[in-house]
Amino acid sequence: MSGEPDDFAELIASLDPAMAVVTTVSDRERAGCLIGFHAQSSIDPARYVVWLSKANHTFRVGVHARYFGVHFLGEGDLELARLFGTESGDDVDKFGHRAWEPGPEGLPLLAECTHRFTATRVALLDEGGDHVCLVLQPVEVAPAAPFRPLRLSRTTHLNPGHESKERPEPVTERAP
Numbered sequence: 467m468s469g470e471p472d473d474f475a476e477l478i479a480s481l482d483p484a485m486a487v488v489t490t491v492s493d494r495e496r497a498g499c500l501i502g503f504h505a506q507s508s509i510d511p512a513r514y515v516v517w518l519s520k521a522n523h524t525f526r527v528g529v530h531a532r533y534f535g536v537h538f539l540g541e542g543d544l545e546l547a548r549l550f551g552t553e554s555g556d557d558v559d560k561f562g563h564r565a566w567e568p569g570p571e572g573l574p575l576l577a578e579c580t581h582r583f584t585a586t587r588v589a590l591l592d593e594g595g596d597h598v599c600l601v602l603q604p605v606e607v608a609p610a611a612p613f614r615p616l617r618l619s620r621t622t623h624l625n626p627g628h629e630s631k632e633r634p635e636p637v638t639e640r641a642p
């Protein structure tokens with residue numbers, strides 16, 4: 467890539483994407499984190515992609531999961547962004563701190579986030595980067611209503627619960 471890596475980061479950040487919280491559940495546990503990497507990727511059939519950091523608890527649960535909830539945050543949801551973006555399910559039960567209702571297979575849906583949809587995973591793509599791409603097929607979509615999204619520029623002071631370079635501990639006993 468020509469140009470500085472910071473130039474790329476600044477160019478993309480200048481798009482100021484809307485922030486979302488993605489939740490999921492496997493047979494053993496619930497998970498969810500704040501995401502800025504997400505987009506619609508097909509009209510017909512409807513598809514939505516989210517990218518999960520390999521460092522995150524949500525990724526580790528999501529690998530085994532069928533259902534996902536995508537919640538678009540509104541301007542007043544900064545505290546929700548802080549909880550889901552700076553705390554890790556490795557250390558805390560985020561769902562013990564907020565009201566949620568169970569969706570399919572117990573998928574946690576955040577009660578205060580009405581701009582949301584539930585989806586099943588149709589593909590998982592790993593091209594070797596620090597995030598994996600989940601391709602989602604919407605199954606239940608909340609009725610559309612106008613709202614003002616919480617944008618990346620309002621959240622840049624938040625320190626992620628896991629940096630993207632982190633890998634889960636403990637390593638195996640065989641590791642040096």
Ligand SMILES: Cc1cc2nc3c(=O)[nH]c(=O)nc-3n(C[C@H](O)[C@H](O)[C@H](O)COP(=O)(O)O)c2cc1C
Binds near residue numbers: 501502597
């Ligand atoms: C502004 C901001 C944007 C983020 N975007 C993403 C993202 O797109 N994908 C992702 O997997 N993590 C993203 N994160 C990081 C996770 O939300 C964060 O590490 C979280 O604490 C992980 O929680 P978990 O370990 O419970 O999954 C972002 C964090 C912040 C503060």
